[in-house]
Amino acid sequence: MSITSQKEHRGEVLVAVMNNHDDFTIATDQHWYRIPVDSVDKFLKKRWPPQWLAFYQTKIFGHQAYTVYYYAKINKIQQVTRLKLFPHLPKDAKANKCYYQILLDPLQHLPKPIISRRWRRIVFIPTTWEKFNNAVEINDLYDESPLEDRLWAELKRLQIPAERQEFIQCPAANYFLDFAVYCIKNKIDIETDGDTWHANPKQATKDNIRDNALEMTGWKVLRFSTGQIQEHIADYCVPVITQTINHSGGVTAEGELEPRKIDPEVPGEIQLGLFALRNKSV
Numbered sequence: 330m331s332i333t334s335q336k337e338h339r340g341e342v343l344v345a346v347m348n349n350h351d352d353f354t355i356a357t358d359q360h361w362y363r364i365p366v367d368s369v370d371k372f373l374k375k376r377w378p379p380q381w382l383a384f385y386q387t388k389i390f391g392h393q394a395y396t397v398y399y400y401a402k403i404n405k406i407q408q409v410t411r412l413k414l415f416p417h418l419p420k421d422a423k424a425n426k427c428y429y430q431i432l433l434d435p436l437q438h439l440p441k442p443i444i445s446r447r448w449r450r451i452v453f454i455p456t457t458w459e460k461f462n463n464a465v466e467i468n469d470l471y472d473e474s475p476l477e478d479r480l481w482a483e484l485k486r487l488q489i490p491a492e493r494q495e496f497i498q499c500p501a502a503n504y505f506l507d508f509a510v511y512c513i514k515n516k517i518d519i520e521t522d523g524d525t526w527h528a529n530p531k532q533a534t535k536d537n538i539r540d541n542a543l544e545m546t547g548w549k550v551l552r553f554s555t556g557q558i559q560e561h562i563a564d565y566c567v568p569v570i571t572q573t574i575n576h577s578g579g580v581t582a583e584g585e586l587e588p589r590k591i592d593p594e595v596p597g598e599i600q601l602g603l604f605a606l607r608n609k610s611v
Contacts, residue, residue: 376455513578
C-alpha cells in the first residue's frame with residue numbers, strides 16, 4: 330500500500346534511529362523494534378505511544394544512509410526485559426533492563442526517501458502523519474511548536490539551510506537548538522521563545538546560562554518572541570537573520586562549493602561572498 334493511499338490514518342509517527350543491520354533484520358523478518366523505557370520517559374513522554382514507526386538509517390546502510398525510507402504501522406506495544414527479547418544472550422547486568430517492544434506490520438518504503446542534507450545526530454523525532462507524508466528532508470519532520478513551523482517556512486522560502494533541533498555539546502551541558510545556521514565566520518543559533526514560557530524568571534536565568542555557554546563555544550544566539558514571529562516576521566525577524574548571516578560571511582550548505590549571502594528580496598539567488606569572489610579572480 331502506498332503512503333499516499335493511507336491519508337485516513339492521522340496518528341502520530343515516531344522516527345527512530347536504525348544504526349545496525351541486526352536490528353534492521355529483526356524489524357524486517359520478525360516485525361518488531363525495541364526502545365528502552367528510560368529513553369521514552371526522557372524524550373517521548375508527551376508523544377507516547379505512536380501509531381506508526383519510521384527509521385532514520387545511519388552511515389552503515391550505504392546509499393540509504395542519513396535517510397528515512399522505511400516505516401510500518403504499529404500493532405502493539407508491550408514492556409519486556411532484555412532477557413525476554415534475547416533469551417540466547419548471557420544473563421548479565423543488562424538482562425533485566427526494561428524495553429518497549431514495538432510489534433509492527435511488515436515494513437513499507439516511501440516513494441522517495443526523506444533525506445538529511447548533512448550528517449547530524451538524531452535521537453527521536455515524534456511527528457504527525459501529515460508532516461511525515463509531505464516531508465522532503467529531515468527538518469520538515471519536526472513538530473515542536475507553531476512558532477518554529479512559521480519560522481521554518483520562512484527560512485525555506487529564503488533557501489537558508491538551517492538544521493532544526495541540532496544537538497550541541499558544551500562543556501557544562503548539552504543543548505538542542507531550535508535552528509542552527511552554519512556560516513563562514515560564525516555559527517548562528519535561532520531561538521523561538523514562547524512569551525508565556527520565557528516570562529518565567531527561572532527560565533530566563535537558564536536561557537542566559539545557555540546563551541553564554543553557546544557563545545563560548547562559537548555560537549551567535551538570536552532570539553525572537555511570539556509577537557515578533559507572528560506579527561513582524563517580514564519587517565524584523567527576516568532582516569535580523571539575513572543581515573547576521575551576511576555579516577558572518579554567508580551560509581554554507583551541503584553540495585555548495587562557495588558561500589552564499591541571502592537577499593530577502595530575491596529568495597534563493599546566489600550572492601557570492603568575498604571568499605568566493607577571491608577564488609573566482611584567481
